[in-house]
Amino acid sequence: MQVVKYPSELEWEALLSRSTLDTTQLFSTVQTVLDEVKANGDEAIKKYEKKFDKAILSSLAVTEQEFNEAELTVPDDLKQAIRTAKTNIEKFHASQRFVGEKVETSAGVTCWQKAVAIEKVGLYIPGGTAPLFSTVLMLAIPARIAGCKEIVLCSPPNAEGKIHPAILFAAREAGVSKLFKIGGIQAIAAMAYGTESIPKVYKIFGPGNQYVMAAKQLVSLKDVAIDMPAGPSEVEIIADSSANPEFIAADFLSQAEHGADSQSLLLTTSGELSEKVIKAIEKQLSALSRREIAEKALAHSRIIILKNEDEVIEFTNRYAPEHLIIQTENYAAMAARIENAGSVFMGRYTPESAGDYASGTNHTLPTNGYAKAYSGVNLDSFIKKITFQEITAEGIKNLGSTIETMAANEQLDAHRNAVTIRLQSL
Incomplete structure (x- = not known):
């Protein structure tokens, strides 16, 4: 497992890399x-x-x-x-x-979704x-x-x-x-x-x-x-000196045992905490039934010590983790600054395992940085939304000239005529 201390921003690109499959x-x-x-x-x-x-x-x-x-x-x-x-x-x-x-966008023009x-x-x-x-x-x-x-x-x-x-x-x-x-x-x-x-x-x-x-x-x-593009599963943990290193090690390994190509990251500003976490990982790893798989995943997992909280947030939003665990004293404030993540687990008593199984949130989440643009599976994943609109005679009178002008300027005469013929009928 790689431990990186205070990398410059020029070094971040390499540290953001995943073990991806081509x-x-x-x-x-x-x-x-x-x-x-x-x-x-x-x-x-x-x-x-x-x-x-x-x-x-x-x-x-x-x-x-x-x-x-x-x-x-x-x-x-x-x-x-x-x-x-x-x-x-x-x-x-x-x-x-x-x-x-139902929304009346202008007089006589009503739109809605189903x-x-x-x-x-x-x-x-x-x-x-x-x-x-x-x-x-x-x-x-x-x-x-x-x-x-x-x-x-x-x-x-x-x-x-x-x-x-x-x-x-x-x-x-x-x-x-x-x-x-x-x-x-x-x-x-x-x-x-x-x-x-x-x-x-x-x-x-x-x-x-x-x-x-x-x-x-x-x-x-x-x-x-x-549903979405998918790659190997991953977790990022943000922790400060108040965090329990045994909890962090357990979270680190719970991700590593998913598969040999999984990745776990720990971001912290505390060098002392990182040393405690390494010892806890070594102790807990020996008891795992899937130890061999976890060891392979640890080979491309990392502990990264950064200078301050702002660097931690910036790195996290660029990494866009599938799972993000925040074990800091101010975890709610840090979570509010997260823009890119599949699912966020807040506080020392909220392991990723809860979301994987039984808390209620969905565990089918975007990996490999896709959390920058994709959501995890949710109810919307299983529906499509159809838009409806209804325009009255008053509505076409009010909006008709706008449509005619736009269609004419796109040189789409039939589009314009579809409105003009209705206006003439009135």
């Missing part, structure tokens, strides 16, 4: 799979499930029996935890409902090194609250053709319409194009490996919308 080199391989699924449907999916997931499938859909088996398999304490998280996620996302108001759910959405849930049942809740719950009519979920099966029971339980709790045993590129292709078994959707959500990310990028060019 998915363009995968496009040829990914496109081959996409094309085959588009042409051959279920047959191609079964072929690639056998090749990539080692699963021989007679049917792609999860059966009622499999859902019932999962219900019996998931421990009661996990069921209760999922239900508690579900309640909090529902409360937070339900509060985001859009209420449109929020309409995306009819069919597809959710991709990885099942590799960790079964992400929490992501099922984060995606399916707002989709259901938004009013999406069809929520299709794909997740890779194991070699026995089974999906992790916690994913199945969470899917049923969250209101998923249809669930299929498909992973990787072939899952993205199935939802983008539709097959004999899998409905075509209008927008695809969810994380995945570099092949899944490349597939989402390619299908988004002309076939289907996607």
Whole structure:
């Protein structure tokens, strides 16, 4: 892990870098799979499930029996935890409902917006090194609250053709319409194009490996919308001398264990704190079951000691972290100065893990600096807004000459005539 003390602003650019994946080199391989699924449907999916997931499938859909088996398999304490998280996620996302108001922009001219759910959405849930049942809740719950009519979920099966029971339980709790045993590129292709078994959707959500990310990028060019660009997960922690180094170390490592390409940053003005955090990381790391993964992530993680609070804020807004934890005495004041971040965790008792699982906010967030322009997944991610307008005879009389003048000066005569002919009729 790199420790950098008082870097000049000229050195910041290198320190802002991430361990990014260049998915363009995968496009040829990914496109081959996409094309085959588009042409051959279920047959191609079964072929690639056998090749990539080692699963021989007679049917792609999860059966009622499999859902019932999962219900019996998931421990009661996990069921209760999922239900508690579900309640909090529902409360937070339900509060985001859009209420449109009619506005009379000028006499006789009324405009308004209506929020309409995306009819069919597809959710991709990885099942590799960790079964992400929490992501099922984060995606399916707002989709259901938004009013999406069809929520299709794909997740890779194991070699026995089974999906992790916690994913199945969470899917049923969250209101998923249809669930299929498909992973990787072939899952993205199935939802983008539709097959004999899998409905075509209008927008695809969810994380995945570099092949899944490349597939989402390619299908988004002309076939289907996607949630957002995505890269390796990341956290930045801002802390001062009042912070608990054990808490910081735990937050640092909770991000590092996500994956070998994850990144953790600590920004502080306290050299003494940084030394304590390093010792705490070393102690806690030895007890982790995913220690090997965390160690790889730590190799490109950093502790950066800056001169003052202003530098910390400036660096943070340029980095635009996916997750930002602020453990300082004046954390509320610092949080108010943040302009670019996916989700902010304020105070010493607010770990990133809370947002990942159960506080209610969404954990599907922009990475790789995209927080400068993108929001995390929210209720709006599952709706589109249609504008309406109604113009009375009085309204066209009042506004007509303005429209005519603008159309004439753009040399669009038919546009102008559409108004003129109405005015003449009056």
